[in-house]
Amino acid sequence: MTGGNQPEFLLGLLERMIEIREFEDGVKFLFLEGAMPGTIHQCQGQEATAVGVCSALASDDFITSTFRGHGHALAKGLSVQEMLDELFGAASGCAGGKGGSMHMGNMDKGMVPAIAIVAGGIPLAAGMALSFKLENKPQIVACFFGDGAVAEGAFHEAVNMAALWNLPVIFVCENNLYGASTRIDQVMKNTRIADRAAAYGFEGETVDGNDVLAVHEATRRAAAQCRAGKGPYLLELLTYRRTGHSRRDPTHYQPKDEKQAWFARDPIDRFAAQLQADGLIDAEGVKRLRAEVTKRFEAAVEIAKHATQPTLADLETDVFAEKEVA
Amino acid sequence: MQVKMKMPDLSTTEGTDIAILKWVVGVGDPVERGQVILEVETDKAVQEIEAIATGTLSAQMVAPGDKVPVGEFIAAIEVSK
Numbered sequence: 001m002t003g004g005n006q007p008e009f010l011l012g013l014l015e016r017m018i019e020i021r022e023f024e025d026g027v028k029f030l031f032l033e034g035a036m037p038g039t040i041h042q043c044q045g046q047e048a049t050a051v052g053v054c055s056a057l058a059s060d061d062f063i064t065s066t067f068r069g070h071g072h073a074l075a076k077g078l079s080v081q082e083m084l085d086e087l088f089g090a091a092s093g094c095a096g097g098k099g100g101s102m103h104m105g106n107m108d109k110g111m112v113p114a115i116a117i118v119a120g121g122i123p124l125a126a127g128m129a130l131s132f133k134l135e136n137k138p139q140i141v142a143c144f145f146g147d148g149a150v151a152e153g154a155f156h157e158a159v160n161m162a163a164l165w166n167l168p169v170i171f172v173c174e175n176n177l178y179g180a181s182t183r184i185d186q187v188m189k190n191t192r193i194a195d196r197a198a199a200y201g202f203e204g205e206t207v208d209g210n211d212v213l214a215v216h217e218a219t220r221r222a223a224a225q226c227r228a229g230k231g232p233y234l235l236e237l238l239t240y241r242r243t244g245h246s247r248r249d250p251t252h253y254q255p256k257d258e259k260q261a262w263f264a265r266d267p268i269d270r271f272a273a274q275l276q277a278d279g280l281i282d283a284e285g286v287k288r289l290r291a292e293v294t295k296r297f298e299a300a301v302e303i304a305k306h307a308t309q310p311t312l313a314d315l316e317t318d319v320f321a322e323k324e325v326a
Numbered sequence: 327m328q329v330k331m332k333m334p335d336l337s338t339t340e341g342t343d344i345a346i347l348k349w350v351v352g353v354g355d356p357v358e359r360g361q362v363i364l365e366v367e368t369d370k371a372v373q374e375i376e377a378i379a380t381g382t383l384s385a386q387m388v389a390p391g392d393k394v395p396v397g398e399f400i401a402a403i404e405v406s407k
Contacts, residue, residue, distance in 0.1 A: 029359070033378050034332040034397060248336050250373045 005213070007280050013055060013212050014275060015289060017047035017268050020071040022293045023080060024243070026301065027070070027087065031247050035305070036087055040101045043071040045210075045242030048267035049174045050075035052215025053142050053235075056223055062110045062128055062141045064121035069114035072144055073104040076111045081300045090307030096318055097310045118179075119145060119152035122171065126158040129167035129231070140168040140226040142219070148179025150193055159232065163200040168226035170219065171197075171234045174209060180245045181253045197234035209237030210267040213274075239267075329379045331401040333394050336375075337368045343393035344368050346400075351383050357403060364400065381405040 024044045030036040043050070046068075054063065054075035065072040073083055078094055083104055086093030093099070094106045095113055105113030112128075115121040125143030132139045149155055150173065162169050173193050177184050184191050197204025203225070207218045215237055222233035240262035244251045251259075272286045281289075333344055347365040351357055362374040363383065377383075385402040388394050 025360075029378050032331075032334045032376060034334065037335070039335070247334075248338055248368070248370070248373075250371050252371065 009055075010275060010280060013051055013216070014268070014271055014281070014286075015293065016051045016055075016075060017212065017271065018290055018293050019080065019297075020047045020050065020074050021268055022290070022297050023070060023074060023083070026294075026297050027084075028243075028247070030087075030301070038100060039246045039248055041068040041246050042243045043068050043241065045262070045266065046174055046176060046239045047071055048212035048215055048271070049144075049172070049209045049237045049239050052209075052212045052237075053144070053170075053172055053219045055212075056216050056219035057110070057142060058139070060110055061139050061223075062112060062125075064112045064125045064128075064141065064143045065104070065114035066118070066121065066145055066149075067102040067114065067116040068146070069102070069104050069144075072114070073106075073111055077109045078104065078106050078111065080297060081303060082106065084300050084304035085307050088304045088307060089309060090304060091310045091314065092307050096314065098314075098318065119149035119154040121145060122149065122152075122155050123158040125169050125171075126162040126167055126232075129162065129169035129226075130165060132168055133165070138227060140170065140223055140231070142170045142172055142223075144172045144174060146179060147173060147175040147177065147184050147193060148182070148187075149173070150196065151187055155196075159196070159200050159202075159234070162232040163197075163202040166229055166231055168229075168231040169233075170222045170226060171232060172219075173234065173236045174239055175236050176239050176241045177258075178241070178245070178253070181249065183253070192236070194234055194236040202232055202234065204234035204236065206236045206238065209239035210262075210265045210270065212267060212271050240265075242266075327405045328384065329381070329403045329405055330399050331375075331378055331403065333366075333388075333396050333398050333400050334375065335396045336366070336373050337396060338370045341395075342369045343395050346388045346390050346392045346394060347372065348390055349386055350374075351377075353383055353386055355383050357381065357383050366394075375400070377401075377403060379403045379405050 024042045050071035082094040089097040102116040103113045105111045125141045129141045194204035194206040275281050345367045351363040357377040359380045363377050364375040382404045384404040388400045
């Protein structure tokens with residue numbers, strides 16, 4: 001089942017998915033405790049899309065993300081600490097404490113600070129890919145967005161240009177069936193989003209987004225095409241959000257039987273079972289891994305709670321680009 | 327150790343009070359972190375509030391019919407550690 005992949009690699013995928021789940025659950029309770037202000041958009045249930053895609057990218061490849069970006073950030077290599085610091089508004093946060101939940105990112109780690117406008121990252125990703133192409137760089141961009149973004153004009157304009165110019169960008173649609181509370185079949189006639197690629201003359205593929213290895217393999221193929229100058233590529237990853245659109249959303253619109261069917265396909269439980277069947281880890285090992293991840297998260301929370309906040313002097317920094325000296 | 331729970335910021339309109347509908351867990355009953363203990367209604371929807379710690383619910387500090395601002399104490403959990 002797990003193919004020719006190395007055990008360390010496979011166990012690494014599991015650990016990263018558990019880290020994302022723990023991060024999101026932990027942050028949920030920090031919000032409920034009132035320790036964290038504002039709202040949050042979480043990705044419990046969608047761990048395999050983030051980890052599957054990012055594990056197939058090089059460290060200097062880039063991703064763009066959305067307001068539901070915590071999983072993408074952790075998968076691209078941002079640390080739990082720099083993200084928690086960011087959520088607590090600390091100067092040591094990945095955006096200096098000025099971005100918060102919806103703007104996680106770290107350019108040194110290949111993640112453009114997340115863009116909270118639906119479909120906002122799609123033209124940006126095409127632009128980055130164009131610059132890579134013009135400068136003959138080997139890098140590619142993976143651009144995450146949701147099913148709700150597909151009806152935006154920005155999607156159609158950007159994929160059209162990317163197709164026309166064969167840009168090295170993978171458009172990654174996390175299709176979780178709902179744009180906020182609106183079900184996908186209420187807003188589009190053809191709900192197979194991968195079909196959109198054909199309309200613009202490039203390749204699209206629908207993948208089980210709750211199967212981390214399937215996502216990884218599909219992304220590897222897409223990345224190889226992009227690097228060979230045969231981009232772009234559209235990956236539609238079918239997945240499901242186990243939580244509200246935001247913390248203030250009780251998800252009354254998700255039917256119970258639909259929820260149960262998807263919860264039974266939980267990406268972490270499924271992959272853990274697969275690794276156990278292959279003898280790479282046992283149930284006790286999975287439990288231990290979860291406990292270790294929880295412990296690390298709790299330690300990071302304590303540090304973040306006492307991290308230094310930005311000062312008034314920081315107000316004007318990071319606002320304008322520094323002038324380059326020739 | 328006692329953990330006091332505050333009304334979470336569930337309202338979509340800043341400054342609106344949140345109505346208490348129904349307690350799901352009684353005083354003296356065991357609760358687990360993540361278990362629904364209380365139903366409330368915001369300006370937008372009925373919402374469930376989850377316990378933030380595992381232990382025994384030791385106090386219900388609001389009653390059905392109350393309108394409670396965000397941040398007010400709503401419950402106490404006796405944590406057995």
